[in-house]
Amino acid sequence: MAVCRGRRLLWHGRCWYSQTESAVVPPPSPAEPLYPPVVASFTAKSKAAQRRRLEHFKQRVHAAASIEEKLRLYGQLQRPKYTVYPQTFALNADRWYQSFTKTVFVPGLPPRAAPAAAKSPGAVTPEAAKAPESAGPQAAKAAGPGAAPYLDMGQLRSLACDALLQESFYQNKKRPALYRDQEHTPGPFLTQLVSTLAAFLCSRNPLLAASSLDLNPEVNYYWHHGEEVVVHGHRKGRVDPVRFQIDDKPHLQLRVPKQLPEFVPLESNLGDVPVIEHKPSKLPLFKKQYENKVFIGSKTADPCCYGHTQFHLIPDKLKRERFVRANLEDQIEVVYRANGIASLFAWTAAQAMYQG
Amino acid sequence: FQGVRQAQWLTKTKLVEGLPPSVLGIVNDPAHQLECYEEGAKRAVSHARFWDTTEVAPRREHYCPVLFEDLIHLCRSMAVKYPALTKRMLARNYKIAATWERESTLLQVRGLNGILMNSMAPIPPVASKEEILATEEHVLETFYPISPTIDLQEVNVYRELNNTGFRDGYPYSHPHTLFFLESDNIRTNRFRPEQLRAKMLMFAFGNALAKAKVLYGDDPKVLEQPIVVQSIGTDGQLFQFMVFQLNTTDLVSSDGIKNLVWIDSDQNLYEKAQCVPEIKKRVVVKPAGIYGFQPDTFKKFLALYLHGTV
Numbered sequence: 134m135a136v137c138r139g140r141r142l143l144w145h146g147r148c149w150y151s152q153t154e155s156a157v158v159p160p161p162s163p164a165e166p167l168y169p170p171v172v173a174s175f176t177a178k179s180k181a182a183q184r185r186r187l188e189h190f191k192q193r194v195h196a197a198a199s200i201e202e203k204l205r206l207y208g209q210l211q212r213p214k215y216t217v218y219p220q221t222f223a224l225n226a227d228r229w230y231q232s233f234t235k236t237v238f239v240p241g242l243p244p245r246a247a248p249a250a251a252k253s254p255g256a257v258t259p260e261a262a263k264a265p266e267s268a269g270p271q272a273a274k275a276a277g278p279g280a281a282p283y284l285d286m287g288q289l290r291s292l293a294c295d296a297l298l299q300e301s302f303y304q305n306k307k308r309p310a311l312y313r314d315q316e317h318t319p320g321p322f323l324t325q326l327v328s329t330l331a332a333f334l335c336s337r338n339p340l341l342a343a344s345s346l347d348l349n350p351e352v353n354y355y356w357h358h359g360e361e362v363v364v365h366g367h368r369k370g371r372v373d374p375v376r377f378q379i380d381d382k383p384h385l386q387l388r389v390p391k392q393l394p395e396f397v398p399l400e401s402n403l404g405d406v407p408v409i410e411h412k413p414s415k416l417p418l419f420k421k422q423y424e425n426k427v428f429i430g431s432k433t434a435d436p437c438c439y440g441h442t443q444f445h446l447i448p449d450k451l452k453r454e455r456f457v458r459a460n461l462e463d464q465i466e467v468v469y470r471a472n473g474i475a476s477l478f479a480w481t482a483a484q485a486m487y488q489g
Numbered sequence: 490f491q492g493v494r495q496a497q498w499l500t501k502t503k504l505v506e507g508l509p510p511s512v513l514g515i516v517n518d519p520a521h522q523l524e525c526y527e528e529g530a531k532r533a534v535s536h537a538r539f540w541d542t543t544e545v546a547p548r549r550e551h552y553c554p555v556l557f558e559d560l561i562h563l564c565r566s567m568a569v570k571y572p573a574l575t576k577r578m579l580a581r582n583y584k585i586a587a588t589w590e591r592e593s594t595l596l597q598v599r600g601l602n603g604i605l606m607n608s609m610a611p612i613p614p615v616a617s618k619e620e621i622l623a624t625e626e627h628v629l630e631t632f633y634p635i636s637p638t639i640d641l642q643e644v645n646v647y648r649e650l651n652n653t654g655f656r657d658g659y660p661y662s663h664p665h666t667l668f669f670l671e672s673d674n675i676r677t678n679r680f681r682p683e684q685l686r687a688k689m690l691m692f693a694f695g696n697a698l699a700k701a702k703v704l705y706g707d708d709p710k711v712l713e714q715p716i717v718v719q720s721i722g723t724d725g726q727l728f729q730f731m732v733f734q735l736n737t738t739d740l741v742s743s744d745g746i747k748n749l750v751w752i753d754s755d756q757n758l759y760e761k762a763q764c765v766p767e768i769k770k771r772v773v774v775k776p777a778g779i780y781g782f783q784p785d786t787f788k789k790f791l792a793l794y795l796h797g798t799v
Contacts, residue, residue, distance in 0.1 A: 288575075292575070295578060295660060295661070296578070299578060299580065299655075299659070299661070302656065303655045303656045303658070303659040304580055304583055304654065304655055305583070305584060305652070305654055305655065305656070306582070306583075321581060321582075325578065325579065328561075328562065328565060328579070329565075329575070329578070331562075331565070331566075332562075332565035332566055332568045332574070332575065333568060333575055335566045335568060335569045336568075336569045341566070342566045342569065343529075344562075345532075345536060345559065345562070346558065346559075346562050347541075347555075348554075348555075348558055350541075351542075351543065353543070426543055428543050430541075431536060431540040431541050432539065432540040432541075434535070434539065434540055435535075435536060435540045436532065
C-alpha cells in the first residue's frame with residue numbers, strides 16, 4: 134500500500150513537473166517537425182536495428198577526435214578472426230589471398246617503373262614500390278646539361294659485392310646455430326646492402342635522405358571481408374562479417390614522409406579478382422581471438438608515415454629445393470606472390486588507416 | 490676496480506680530457522653546417538623513444554639499438570656531401586683477439602665487443618710528434634699496494650692469438666669507430682659510465698694493437714704512423730666519446746713513449762623523454778615530449794663519424 138501511494142505521489146509529482154515545463158516552453162515554429170524522426174529501434178533483434186547500430190558505430194568512429202582514438206574504436210570489439218600468415222606453405226595461397234584482399238595479380242613489373250637491377254641473391258624477395266624518380270639511366274641520358282649525376286653502376290656493383298663478401302667470407306664467424314641460417318649470412322648482408330645503397334643513392338632521390346630505416350619492424354592490420362553465419366555458441370545463427378588479421382615481421386623497412394605516386398590510375402581494369410566459394414578455413418586458415426592491431430612500424434605521430442620498400446627473407450622451410458623434391462614446382466611462385474600480396478596489402482592499408 | 494685509471498695502466502696510456510682539436514675543429518667548423526641535422530636528430534630520438542612500438546613505452550633493449558640505427562642512418566645520408574663516406578662498412582657480431590705483455594703479466598682482449606665501423610683509409614694521427622715525445626716524461630699511475638691486474642679474469646691461454654676479426658685482403662681494413670650499446674633492461678646488468686669508459690678503452694686498444702701487429706709485425710716497437718681508433722658508448726641517453734691513439738707496441742716496460750687517449754664523458758643527448766603526460770590531480774603537469782635536447786652531443790657524434798674523411 135505504502136508503495137502504491139508512494140508511486141502515485143511520484144507520478145503526480147512528475148505530472149506537475151511536466152505541466153510546468155509545457156507552460157514554459159514556447160510553441161514550436163511551424164517549419165520544425167513536431168515529433169522526432171521515426172527511425173528503427175536501436176536495441177531490437179531486427180535487421181533494421183542492426184543497420185542502425187552499424188550506422189551509429191560508423192558515426193562514432195568518424196567523429197572521434199584523433200586517429201589513435203579512431204583506431205582504438207575500430208579494433209575495440211574482439212571476436213574470433215582468421216590469422217593470415219604472409220609466409221605460408223598452403224597450396225595456391227596466392228589465389229585465396231587475392232580473394233581476401235580484393236587484389237588483381239598482374240605479372241611483370243608495373244609500367245614506367247625503374248629498370249631496377251634484379252639483385253635476388255639467395256632466397257631474398259625485394260618487394261618493390263620503387264619511386265619512378267630512380268628511373269635513373271633513362272633520365273640521365275634524355276635530359277641535357279644540369280641533369281641528375283651519372284648513375285655509377287660500377288660503384289653500386291662494388292658496394293653490393295663488398296657487402297656480400299664481408300658477410301660471407303671476410304668476417305670470421307662461428308658456424309650458424311641450428312635452423313638459424315638466415316640470421317647468419319643473408320640477414321646481415323641484406324641490412325648492409327640496403328643501408329649502403331640508401332646512403333649512396335641519397336643524392337639522386339631526396340626522399341631517401343629524409344627516410345627512416347626500420348630493422349625487424351612489426352606490421353599489423355585487421356579488416357573485414359565478406360559475411361558468414363556464426364556456427365555455434367551463444368551468437369549462433371547471426372550474420373557476421375569475416376574478420377582477418379595479418380601480423381607480419383619484415384626483415385627491413387624503409388619509410389618516407391611523402392607518398393609514392395601510383396603506378397596505375399584507380400579505375401583502370403587490369404583483370405578480375407579470383408572468387409573462391411569455400412570457407413577460408415579450407416585453406417587452411419585458423420581462427421583465434423586476440424588484440425586487433427593496426428600498425429605500420431611506428432605510431433601515428435611519426436612524420437615518415439608512408440611506406441617505400443619492404444624486404445622479406447623467405448625462411449628455409451619454404452625454399453626451392455624442398456618444393457622441387459616434393460614435386461610442387463608451381464608452388465614456388467605461389468609462395469613469393471602470397472607473401473608479397475599479404476605483406477604489402479597489410480602495410481598499405483594500415484598506412485591508409487593512419488591518414489584518418 | 491677504478492675503471493679508466495686501471496685501464497690506463499694496463500694499456501700504458503696517458504689521458505687527456507675533452508676531444509682532440511681536430512675533432513673539435515670539425516664540430517665548430519661552420520662550413521659543415523651541422524646545425525641542419527638537429528631536426529633529424531630530434532626525430533630520431535622521438536622515433537626511438539616513442540613511436541617505434543605498439544606498447545606505450547618501449548624498453549631500453551628496444552630503443553637503444555633503434556636510436557643508434559637512426560643516428561647512423563642520418564650520418565650515412567651525409568654521403569651526399571662527402572663522397573668519401575661511402576668507403577665505410579659496418580660489421581656486427583665480430584670478434585677481436587689481441588694479446589700483450591705488461592710487466593711480466595700476459596694480458597689479452599677477446600671476443601664479441603660491439604659494432605665496428607671499418608673504413609678503407611686510416612684516420613690520420615691526431616697528436617703531433619711533440620705531444621707523443623712529451624708522453625715519455627709522463628709517469629703511469631700505479632695503485633700500490635693494489636695489483637693492477639685486480640678484478641681481471643684469470644684464464645689459461647693456450648694460444649696467444651692476435652686477430653682483427655677479418656681475413657686478409659679485406660678492403661675495409663682499418664678500424665674506424667667502435668660503438669657500444671648498453672641496452673639491458675635491468676639497471677644492474679648495464680655498465681655504469683666509468684666502467685663503460687674502461688671497456689671502451691680496452692677494446693679500442695685491442696683493435697688498434699691487433700691492427701698494428703698485422704701491419705708492423707709482432708716485435709714491440711714505437712710506431713712511426715700511430716694508429717687511431719675511435720669509440721662511442723651509450724645507454725640510449727648518455728654518450729661517451731673517446732679517441733685512442735696507439736703510439737707504441739712496446740708495452741712490457743712502464744716507461745718510454747705512451748699511448749694517448751682523449752675522453753669526453755657523460756654527454757646527455759636529452760634530459761628526459763616523457764612517453765605519457767604526467768598528470769597530478771587531473772591537471773597535466775608535464776606534457777609528453779623530449780626535454781632538454783642538446784644538439785651538441787649529436788654534433789660530436791657526427792664529427793667523430795666524419796673524422797678521417799674531412
